[in-house]
Amino acid sequence: MxxxxxxxxxxxxxxxxxxxxxxxxxxxxxxxxxxxxxxxxxxxxxxxxxxxxxxxxxxxxxxxxxxxxxxxxxxxxxxxxxxxxxxxxxxxxxxxxxxxxxxxxxxxxSAQVGFLKPEDEDERLETLASYDIDSLPIDESFERLTDLIAAHFDVAVAFIGLIEADEERFLACAGGDWDSLTREDTICTHSMLQEDVMVVEDIMQDNRFNENQQLQNLGIRSYAGANMTAPNGQVIGQVCVLDDTPRSYTAEEQRLLEQYAETAMEVLELRRTVREATDVEVAQ
The missing domain is CATH 3.40.50.2300 (Response regulator)
Known part of the structure; x- marks a missing residue:
């Protein structure tokens, strides 16, 4: 030794x-x-x-x-x-x-040593694929929603992201021009594994993330993320707020962030239902 x-x-x-x-x-x-x-x-x-x-x-x-x-x-x-x-x-x-x-x-x-996966990762990815996101008209709805979230919490960035096999893809991002982050780099890799809202008040004081150069490059100092949970219980994405300074979130603010995540999930469900109904009509 x-x-x-x-x-x-x-x-x-x-x-x-x-x-x-x-x-x-x-x-x-x-x-x-x-x-x-x-x-x-x-x-x-x-x-x-x-x-x-x-x-x-x-x-x-x-x-x-x-x-x-x-x-x-x-x-x-x-x-x-x-x-x-x-x-x-x-x-x-x-x-x-x-x-x-x-x-x-x-x-x-090195940023993270790989990344943690849910035990039912295959089923989770199947659930995500079933929404066929690229075919859904959701861009404008999600952009309005992230603008609203950023303004309500007075944060630098608010985003809606889907957690795919190797990356998190941002469907809308108010305050940032981001397309995706690898699963190794995104905090949502961790947040998706817990039921309640995950809050990181100061990334530089958290051993999980304080050496993550990508987060530092993006200017992220604090984080809060809520799960987008499909009706079958699978977490397919996150609604998150980020700031460039350390900050905390009250229990009420965390509850509201969960409600925004539920709203984003409801938008996906509604758009999928409409698409499936249209496909049936065309088939007939």
């Missing part, structure tokens, strides 16, 4: 926090701003992949390097599907020098 810490410590601008167990890593993520995790595979209370699992839940933007003498074929990945992690063998003659290079590289070029 001491040699690992020394190798990482040679990277310019980094200070090293040492942890000796999976639990210690969890505690560090709660109290420290962590930009990268380097872990062994065999730990006293678990494995390095359990560390990765904690990161996926608590701090998905934080890259992780598995630095171990355990061969890839001996690493049990059965319970950790879609794990994205850098692997470096300790057996390499210049392993410590390579480790410093890899740590520097992943910090400068």
């Amino acid at each position: 001491a040699t690992t810490a020394a190798a990482v410590g040679r990277v310019d601008g980094l200070s090293v926090i040492e942890a000796t167990s999976v639990d210690d890593v969890g505690d560090a993520l709660e109290t420290e701003s962590i930009v990268c995790v380097v872990t062994e595979y065999d730990l006293p209370d678990g494995t390095g992949l359990e560390v990765v699992d904690i990161l996926r839940t608590e701090s998905p933007q934080t890259p992780c390097v598995l630095f171990t003498d355990v061969a890839p074929g001996d690493i049990d990945t059965e319970s950790f599907e879609e794990v994205i992690v850098e692997y470096l063998s300790r057996e390499l003659p210049d392993a410590e020098d390579r480790l410093g290079f890899i740590v520097d590289d992943v910090i400068n070029h």
Whole structure:
């Protein structure tokens, strides 16, 4: 561990926090701003992949390097599907020098370590596809709705976005000329996984997002997002408000944002119903 810490410590601008167990890593993520995790595979209370699992839940933007003498074929990945992690063998003659290079590289070029998916992601995407959004006349309605939301909350940006397989596509965006963000970069990847409104009062104080360069480039400092939930219970998108300064949202404001999300979903349902009725008439 001491040699690992020394190798990482040679990277310019980094200070090293040492942890000796999976639990210690969890505690560090709660109290420290962590930009990268380097872990062994065999730990006293678990494995390095359990560390990765904690990161996926608590701090998905934080890259992780598995630095171990355990061969890839001996690493049990059965319970950790879609794990994205850098692997470096300790057996390499210049392993410590390579480790410093890899740590520097992943910090400068990584946003989130993959992204979290709902357990029923396939069904969710099928529900989204059933709306055939590109065929629905919704642009003007959604543009008026996002203008109204931005004005009501007095925020820099309000948008309605659909969360597709690899990106969030913006159907309307008041205050920003945005077409899409990757699932790795958008906060909605996280927001869609909880039932109530997700509020991030200050992105720079949140370990999940404070290293996300794309969010910083867009000038996003605070966030609130509400689910667009289809009648079958699947979340297909988000209605969100963003600001360029830290801010909170009262319980009443969160309830109102949920109502706007319900309105956006009702617009989609109405347009789909009209389209399907028209298709039936044409078929007859």
